[in-house]
Amino acid sequence: MEMRNVKLILSYDGTEFHGFQTQPNLRTVQGLLQSTLEGIVGHSVSIIGSGRTDAGVHARGQVVNFSTSSRVPIEKWPIVLNTKLPDDLVIQDAELVPDDWHARFHATGKEYRYRIDRSPYTDVFLRKFCHHVPYPLCIEPMREAARQLVGRHDFTSFCAANTPVTNKVRHLYAVELIEEGTLLTIVCRGEGFLYNMVRIIAGTLLDVGRGKLSPDEIPGILAACDRTHAGLTAPAKGLTMWKVFYT
Structure with a gap:
C-alpha cells in the first residue's frame, strides 16, 4: 500500500523518561511512541525526531515524523494515539507532509x-x-x-x-x-x-x-x-x- 509521511507535534513531561532517543530496556519518548504506533498500524515504524532531549528534560513542541501505510485519517491521529499513550506524553497535532519531509533536516x-x-x-x-x-x-x-x-x-x-x-x-x-x-x-x-x-x-x-x-x-x-x-x-x-x- 502507498506510504504516507505523518508529522506529529508532541508534548511530554520528561521526569520519568530516560531522554528522547530509544535505549535498550529504558523508557524513552521515541521508544514508547514507536512501540505504540506499531501496535496501531501493524507494521514497523521508524520515528524521526527534530532533536534529542536528555533524561529529565521536557518538551512542549517536539516534532517527529514517520511513514505508514495506515489509512487512519490524519485528524484522528491525536485521538487514536492519546487513548493509548500515558498521561506524560501527549500528541498535540498531526499533519500529512511530503514524502521527503524530515523533522530534523527541515528544521x-x-x-x-x-x-x-x-x-x-x-x-x-x-x-x-x-x-x-x-x-x-x-x-x-x-x-x-x-x-x-x-x-x-x-x-x-x-x-x-x-x-x-x-x-x-x-x-x-x-x-x-x-x-x-x-x-x-x-x-x-x-x-x-x-x-x-x-x-x-x-x-x-x-x-x-x-x-x-x-x-x-x-x-x-x-x-x-x-x-x-x-x-x-x-x-x-x-x-x-x-x-x-x-x-
Missing part, C-alpha cells in the same frame, strides 16, 4: 526555555519543571550577559566537554529573560544547539545573577573555547524544548 531553528523558581521554598506545583533558586538574583546583569551571547559564536565553552560534534559554531537569535512573579524564564532561540548548551548558558547566567561573574566576562568565556570557563550545567528539569521552527 530552521528551535526555541528552548529554562525556568527558575525564585520563591523562598520549593513550589510543589513547579518542582518538576523548574530549577529552584531561593537566593537573590540581580536580573539586569543577567540580561546584559545574555545579550553578549546573541549572534554567531563558537560555543565550545557552552557545551559538554565530551560533545563529539567538531563544528561548535552556532547562531543564537535571542537570549531573553522573562520575569513573572517569582518565576524567571530564560528564552533561547537559535538555528541549532549543542549538547547541554542551554543548561550551561542558564548556569552561567545564574553565576552572573549571584555576582560570581560579570557580564563583561562573557566575551572572554566564549573566546576561551574551554568548558571549564563557563558556569555549571543547570539541572535538566528546568529545561523545556518549547518550539521547532520550519519554513
Whole structure:
C-alpha cells in the first residue's frame, strides 16, 4: 500500500523518561511512541525526531515524523494515539507532509526555555519543571550577559566537554529573560544547539545573577573555547524544548 509521511507535534513531561532517543530496556519518548504506533498500524515504524532531549528534560513542541501505510485519517491521529499513550506524553497535532519531509533536516531553528523558581521554598506545583533558586538574583546583569551571547559564536565553552560534534559554531537569535512573579524564564532561540548548551548558558547566567561573574566576562568565556570557563550545567528539569521552527 502507498506510504504516507505523518508529522506529529508532541508534548511530554520528561521526569520519568530516560531522554528522547530509544535505549535498550529504558523508557524513552521515541521508544514508547514507536512501540505504540506499531501496535496501531501493524507494521514497523521508524520515528524521526527534530532533536534529542536528555533524561529529565521536557518538551512542549517536539516534532517527529514517520511513514505508514495506515489509512487512519490524519485528524484522528491525536485521538487514536492519546487513548493509548500515558498521561506524560501527549500528541498535540498531526499533519500529512511530503514524502521527503524530515523533522530534523527541515528544521530552521528551535526555541528552548529554562525556568527558575525564585520563591523562598520549593513550589510543589513547579518542582518538576523548574530549577529552584531561593537566593537573590540581580536580573539586569543577567540580561546584559545574555545579550553578549546573541549572534554567531563558537560555543565550545557552552557545551559538554565530551560533545563529539567538531563544528561548535552556532547562531543564537535571542537570549531573553522573562520575569513573572517569582518565576524567571530564560528564552533561547537559535538555528541549532549543542549538547547541554542551554543548561550551561542558564548556569552561567545564574553565576552572573549571584555576582560570581560579570557580564563583561562573557566575551572572554566564549573566546576561551574551554568548558571549564563557563558556569555549571543547570539541572535538566528546568529545561523545556518549547518550539521547532520550519519554513
